[in-house]
Amino acid sequence: MGNLSRPNSNDATGTANRSRSVVPMSGICSRCVDGCTGNCEVFKATFRGRELLYPGPFGEVTAGADKDYPVDYSHLNIQGYALGAKGLGEGIVGDPDTATFPMVKTEAEYGWDKKVKMRLPIFTGALGSTEIARKNWEHFAIGAALSGITIVCGENVCGIDPELELDSNNKIVKSPEMDRRIEIYQRYHQGYGEILVQMNVEDTRLGVAEYVNNKHGLDTIELKWGQGAKCIGGEIRVNSIERALELQRRGYIVTPDPSNKTIQA
Numbered sequence: 593m594g595n596l597s598r599p600n601s602n603d604a605t606g607t608a609n610r611s612r613s614v615v616p617m618s619g620i621c622s623r624c625v626d627g628c629t630g631n632c633e634v635f636k637a638t639f640r641g642r643e644l645l646y647p648g649p650f651g652e653v654t655a656g657a658d659k660d661y662p663v664d665y666s667h668l669n670i671q672g673y674a675l676g677a678k679g680l681g682e683g684i685v686g687d688p689d690t691a692t693f694p695m696v697k698t699e700a701e702y703g704w705d706k707k708v709k710m711r712l713p714i715f716t717g718a719l720g721s722t723e724i725a726r727k728n729w730e731h732f733a734i735g736a737a738l739s740g741i742t743i744v745c746g747e748n749v750c751g752i753d754p755e756l757e758l759d760s761n762n763k764i765v766k767s768p769e770m771d772r773r774i775e776i777y778q779r780y781h782q783g784y785g786e787i788l789v790q791m792n793v794e795d796t797r798l799g800v801a802e803y804v805n806n807k808h809g810l811d812t813i814e815l816k817w818g819q820g821a822k823c824i825g826g827e828i829r830v831n832s833i834e835r836a837l838e839l840q841r842r843g844y845i846v847t848p849d850p851s852n853k854t855i856q857a
């Protein structure tokens with residue numbers, strides 16, 4: 593079995609090999625030439641460093657892995673067979689006039705003591721503090737509300753809100769960005785699905801759960817561990833030293849350290 597991915601070059605990082613002949617294990621051109629003008633990942637990392645870790649352009653893309661697994665859903669066939677009509681909803685008898693696919697009941701619910709009904713058993717991916725999530729929130733939220741599914745508001749939405757107001761204990765008093773996200777979903781909500789909010793360590797410290805519960809009546813949160821919730825952390829990029837310092841003051845780990853005079857210079 594060959595390499596299931598192609599290392600050292602990917603559209604997500606804006607890189608490509610100079611040569612068509614590439615060593616499968618390393619992704620380096622079989623003839624790596626002195627004076628190459630790029631643009632594989634090794635080449636680009638020599639002058640952009642760790643910035644290369646980010647799929648880009650940042651804030652304008654959603655990136656996915658293109659590992660070519662040897663088995664995928666296209667290898668399966670579903671052979672349909674009529675075995676009666678179920679799921680038509682209360683009191684509807686299955687016959688050729690009623691057993692049409694738009695009639696199928698796809699509702700589901702979750703929760704122990706308090707049930708949340710959904711028209712379809714679907715949760716969105718978590719749309720958090722990234723710029724791509726912020727600027728596309730309206731479409732997702734309205735679509736989710738009208739479809740009767742649950743939308744997940746990701747982490748750090750309050751923490752990176754430029755208009756965030758904190759009290760003397762560093763707890764949220766006002767977050768217009770979080771307010772906007774919840775209000776858009778609730779405006780079109782029709783009793784199915786809900787908006788739930790993820791919380792990581794910084795969200796917990798800032799009191800996001802208390803804020804969304806007290807101000808908006810939300811009662812579902814998803815607790816996460818770690819900054820950026822991934823083992824390696826890493827969430828967003830900022831483009832000014834002032835913004836980096838602001839996030840550092842709010843308790844975020846910002847690298848490289850924006851308060852370091854050398855970095856500032």
Ligand code: SF4
Binds near residue numbers: 610619625628632
């Ligand atoms: S530096 Fe140039 S020649 Fe070398 S592996 Fe990268 S793209 Fe290929």
